[in-house]
Amino acid sequence: MKRLLVLGSVVALVGAVGLFGATAKGSRQGGPLRVVTAENFWGSIAAQLGGTRVQVTSVITNPATDPHSYEPTAVDARAVAGAEMVIENGIGYDPWARKLVDANPESGRVVLDVGDLVGIKPGGNPHRWYSPANVNEVIRAITSDYSKLDPKDAAYFNRRQAQFEARGLAGYRKWIATIRRQYRGIPVGASESIFAPLAHALALNLITPASFLKAISEGTEPTAADRTTIDRQIAGKQINVWVYNSQNSTPDVARITDAARKRGVPVTTITETLFPASASFQAWQVRQLKALAAALHAATGR
Numbered sequence: 001m002k003r004l005l006v007l008g009s010v011v012a013l014v015g016a017v018g019l020f021g022a023t024a025k026g027s028r029q030g031g032p033l034r035v036v037t038a039e040n041f042w043g044s045i046a047a048q049l050g051g052t053r054v055q056v057t058s059v060i061t062n063p064a065t066d067p068h069s070y071e072p073t074a075v076d077a078r079a080v081a082g083a084e085m086v087i088e089n090g091i092g093y094d095p096w097a098r099k100l101v102d103a104n105p106e107s108g109r110v111v112l113d114v115g116d117l118v119g120i121k122p123g124g125n126p127h128r129w130y131s132p133a134n135v136n137e138v139i140r141a142i143t144s145d146y147s148k149l150d151p152k153d154a155a156y157f158n159r160r161q162a163q164f165e166a167r168g169l170a171g172y173r174k175w176i177a178t179i180r181r182q183y184r185g186i187p188v189g190a191s192e193s194i195f196a197p198l199a200h201a202l203a204l205n206l207i208t209p210a211s212f213l214k215a216i217s218e219g220t221e222p223t224a225a226d227r228t229t230i231d232r233q234i235a236g237k238q239i240n241v242w243v244y245n246s247q248n249s250t251p252d253v254a255r256i257t258d259a260a261r262k263r264g265v266p267v268t269t270i271t272e273t274l275f276p277a278s279a280s281f282q283a284w285q286v287r288q289l290k291a292l293a294a295a296l297h298a299a300t301g302r
Contacts, residue, residue, distance in 0.1 A: 036083040038097040041129045044281040090115030091126035131197035172282045175289035191244035191253045192216040240299035247272045266295035
């Protein structure tokens with residue numbers, strides 16, 4: 001989704017939430033850990049790992065909301081002020097989340113910045129929930145942080161992680177392995193950089209110009225040269241499948257998607273956040289992976 005500069009109202013929320021700040025400081029007072037995630041894809045994972053010992057609140061839950069340009073509310077600020085742990089994506093994707101954290105500093109709070117965890121700097125591809133390897137890193141980090149905040153329940157959190165990895169993510173990992181095995185090296189196109197980490201994990205050959213992927217993701221104009229390249233790739237059926245983010249269909253993306261369909265190139269969609277919003281992370285991802293596999297099968301007969 002396109003990147004916009006906002007956040008002017010965040011600091012104004014500080015006065016409304018100051019009295020909530022003390023709850024995260026010092027030793028725990030009992031009850032479930034209070035965890036706030038900036039986006040619901042990380043929130044789904046955090047909730048499944050935490051079970052009954054954790055209460056997770058996700059700020060971005062509406063599929064129509066652009067996380068880049070979201071303007072937090074007083075409710076969001078209160079949630080962060082009372083949180084013992086905050087999970088933000090980082091990498092410039094949700095800068096409003098860190099502003100809320102900084103506006104309500106608490107010495108006992110844990111802040112998990114996914115970008116910092118996986119070593120991606122601002123300016124890099126922020127869509128780390130589409131990287132299976134990064135998802136695994138986040139799972140381990142969340143469990144570790146839960147155990148630090150609530151040592152008496154460390155064994156419980158370790159069991160939850162083992163169950164989630166063995167059963168919860170079984171279908172997700174199966175489809176990743178299947179696509180990687182059957183379609184390795186198949187050339188594909190995509191509307192933006194959100195698909196790039198997954199394409200890499202699936203060993204697909206994403207040949208859309210990287211500058212086009214970045215431009216659409218960040219809401220800037222793609223170059224004429226990039227448009228021409230993509231038009232040529234579709235006209236010559238140099239790509240087997242076109243993948244687009246249905247939550248960010250710009251005029252350029254709509255035109256290219258329509259051209260792909262007319263040329264007989266199978267089209268499949270992904271979304272930026274959980275869709276439907278009530279889905280679990282793994283159910284959402286498996287549905288998209290199955291659709292991608294079906295498109296690849298239609299294109300190749302494999």
